[in-house]
Amino acid sequence: MTAPRPGRRPKAARWVDEVYQGVIRTGFRLERRLFLGRSPHQRVEVVETAGHGRLLLIDGMTMVSERDEFVYHEMIAHVPLCVHPRPRRVLVVGGGDGGTVREVLRHPSVESCTLVEIDGLVVDASRRYLPRIARALAGPRSRVLIEDGVSFVRRTAERFDVVIVDSTEPCGPAKELFGPAFYRDVRRVLADDGIVVSQAGSPFYELGTIKNLLGILRPVFPVAQPYLFTNLTYPGGLWAFTYASRGLRPVADLKHGRSRGLKGLSWYSPAVHAAAFVLPAFMERALGRRSS
Amino acid sequence: MTAPRPGRRPKAARWVDEVYQGVIRTGFRLERRLFLGRSPHQRVEVVETAGHGRLLLIDGMTMVSERDEFVYHEMIAHVPLCVHPRPRRVLVVGGGDGGTVREVLRHPSVESCTLVEIDGLVVDASRRYLPRIARALAGPRSRVLIEDGVSFVRRTAERFDVVIVDSTEPCGPAKELFGPAFYRDVRRVLADDGIVVSQAGSPFYELGTIKNLLGILRPVFPVAQPYLFTNLTYPGGLWAFTYASRGLRPVADLKHGRSRGLKGLSWYSPAVHAAAFVLPAFMERALGRRSS
Numbered sequence: 065m066t067a068p069r070p071g072r073r074p075k076a077a078r079w080v081d082e083v084y085q086g087v088i089r090t091g092f093r094l095e096r097r098l099f100l101g102r103s104p105h106q107r108v109e110v111v112e113t114a115g116h117g118r119l120l121l122i123d124g125m126t127m128v129s130e131r132d133e134f135v136y137h138e139m140i141a142h143v144p145l146c147v148h149p150r151p152r153r154v155l156v157v158g159g160g161d162g163g164t165v166r167e168v169l170r171h172p173s174v175e176s177c178t179l180v181e182i183d184g185l186v187v188d189a190s191r192r193y194l195p196r197i198a199r200a201l202a203g204p205r206s207r208v209l210i211e212d213g214v215s216f217v218r219r220t221a222e223r224f225d226v227v228i229v230d231s232t233e234p235c236g237p238a239k240e241l242f243g244p245a246f247y248r249d250v251r252r253v254l255a256d257d258g259i260v261v262s263q264a265g266s267p268f269y270e271l272g273t274i275k276n277l278l279g280i281l282r283p284v285f286p287v288a289q290p291y292l293f294t295n296l297t298y299p300g301g302l303w304a305f306t307y308a309s310r311g312l313r314p315v316a317d318l319k320h321g322r323s324r325g326l327k328g329l330s331w332y333s334p335a336v337h338a339a340a341f342v343l344p345a346f347m348e349r350a351l352g353r354r355s356s
Numbered sequence: 357m358t359a360p361r362p363g364r365r366p367k368a369a370r371w372v373d374e375v376y377q378g379v380i381r382t383g384f385r386l387e388r389r390l391f392l393g394r395s396p397h398q399r400v401e402v403v404e405t406a407g408h409g410r411l412l413l414i415d416g417m418t419m420v421s422e423r424d425e426f427v428y429h430e431m432i433a434h435v436p437l438c439v440h441p442r443p444r445r446v447l448v449v450g451g452g453d454g455g456t457v458r459e460v461l462r463h464p465s466v467e468s469c470t471l472v473e474i475d476g477l478v479v480d481a482s483r484r485y486l487p488r489i490a491r492a493l494a495g496p497r498s499r500v501l502i503e504d505g506v507s508f509v510r511r512t513a514e515r516f517d518v519v520i521v522d523s524t525e526p527c528g529p530a531k532e533l534f535g536p537a538f539y540r541d542v543r544r545v546l547a548d549d550g551i552v553v554s555q556a557g558s559p560f561y562e563l564g565t566i567k568n569l570l571g572i573l574r575p576v577f578p579v580a581q582p583y584l585f586t587n588l589t590y591p592g593g594l595w596a597f598t599y600a601s602r603g604l605r606p607v608a609d610l611k612h613g614r615s616r617g618l619k620g621l622s623w624y625s626p627a628v629h630a631a632a633f634v635l636p637a638f639m640e641r642a643l644g645r646r647s648s
Contacts (some may be wrong), residue, residue, distance in 0.1 A: 079381060116379065336634055344622070346622040
């Protein structure tokens with residue numbers, strides 16, 4: 065060890081921290097800020113980190129890191145798409161970074177994937193700074209609409225086999241995505257075998273949010289259940305999606321053969337799919353009713 | 357909003373952070389420090405946090421928080437104890453906080469649980485500041501030995517049905533617990549149906565550590581596999597244990613009836629047990645060979 069020379073003090077590490085519920089923070093070692101913009105909806109930021117590649121943050125919440133985004137995107141996309149016997153038309157609400165669309169388009173049966181993102185700035189920043197995640201948005205099977213997903217599902221005459229609600233937390237522009245009117249509209253735009261999957265929050269910190277969302281889904285859909293994944297970037301690691309459908313069951317109706325065409329996955333497999341619907345005891349007690 | 361009065365500036369939040377591999381940090385909102393001591397082995401610290409109860413830290417690494425310690429302790433204890441047909445004698449190496457012993461003693465068949473902890477300061481601090489975790493150490497079926505676990509298993513003439521290696525990371529006093537000589541000794545102290553479970557590290561950040569540990573276990577034990585859990589306090593959330601045995605398979609030999617006697621669990625169930633052995637695709641590829 066040598067003493068630091070005067071005037072040459074080593075720079076202290078800088079961190080980009082997400083403070084969550086005022087009690088826990090997750091910080092990534094910052095290399096440099098690449099982009100900071102403000103849209104009418106929110107603050108959008110892209111940073112380069114020392115160990116996690118690039119991060120996209122919205123209003124200070126980490127949305128994706130290049131290092132582990134595969135977990136979230138594989139689990140939100142392949143769970144419904146591997147249960148559905150032949151998904152052709154898919155709608156993604158939110159998800160402007162493009163990672164969900166990228167995973168959806170791995171399925172050869174998909175003819176078109178429509179992304180409805182309220183904030184064009186998220187799409188623009190992702191296209192420019194996160195090309196490995198956003199690249200699928202430019203493909204011939206992708207359609208990108210910059211508009212409010214809530215009003216889109218209210219007004220559209222189109223029908224979809226799978227709807228994926230890839231949103232932030234239930235605050236700001238995403239609030240209505242956690243309401244009952246939205247899910248009645250989702251049911252209307254779903255084809256007969258339709259499935260809807262939604263980001264649902266943290267089982268440790270927001271069990272109430274997950275419970276509320278299930279309480280909204282269960283009167284509208286005959287099948288509604290949470291499932292789990294764990295990643296590096298969301299506070300506490302463990303996080304939940306909800307699965308709801310007009311009839312297809314998430315585990316019993318999974319035909320293992322359907323996922324065989326998927327190549328290059330890092331997280332998803334049919335066994336991981338089934339295991340994700342197994343809930344820890346405290347969730348089982350709080351959320352009740354299973355029908356996997 | 358009123359402007360802060362001069363001399364009455366609101367105190368900034370204080371955090372107790374664990375920096376991991378220099379690239380990620382997990383911080384808990386600090387209320388106050390309760391204990392800081394230095395033993396010949398390490399620095400031992402107990403703090404009160406705003407949202408996670410009390411935390412025990414060793415050399416700056418979070419060992420347990422009162423809020424979520426149930427996950428780790430239920431998964432390290434009930435997995436081997438529910439596979440073993442009749443566990444009577446259990447050895448815990450490390451785990452001076454007492455949480456693992458508490459879970460072991462939920463099993464009525466257990467006649468004695470021996471804790472061998474190298475650092476008496478961990479046991480003393482836990483007894484004083486974490487009584488809900490450490491209380492089982494005082495029970496009639498518990499034996500607490502303050503000595504090096506490595507030399508204990510080398511010298512003892514006792515035999516155990518289950519050995520649980522509840523250690524910190526492979527550095528400092530825990531280093532030898534990740535070596536081949538230790539596991540040959542563990543095999544010797546295990547009874548015929550014996551099972552050993554060990555803390556193994558983070559799949560995202562330390563896949564090499566898990567691979568090394570399996571590489572040490574597989575020549576010594578006919579069955580050796582990782583399994584997963586996720587909690588709030590270890591960096592990245594997702595963490596692994598290894599399961600190894602003289603023959604009992606972790607899922608195929610689990611008799612669901614065996615766990616029925618357990619009451620008041622918050623995480624473990626037979627379904628959670630089986631799901632924990634399902635590995636994400638990237639681990640499956642890196643670690644190969646399954647025999648659950």
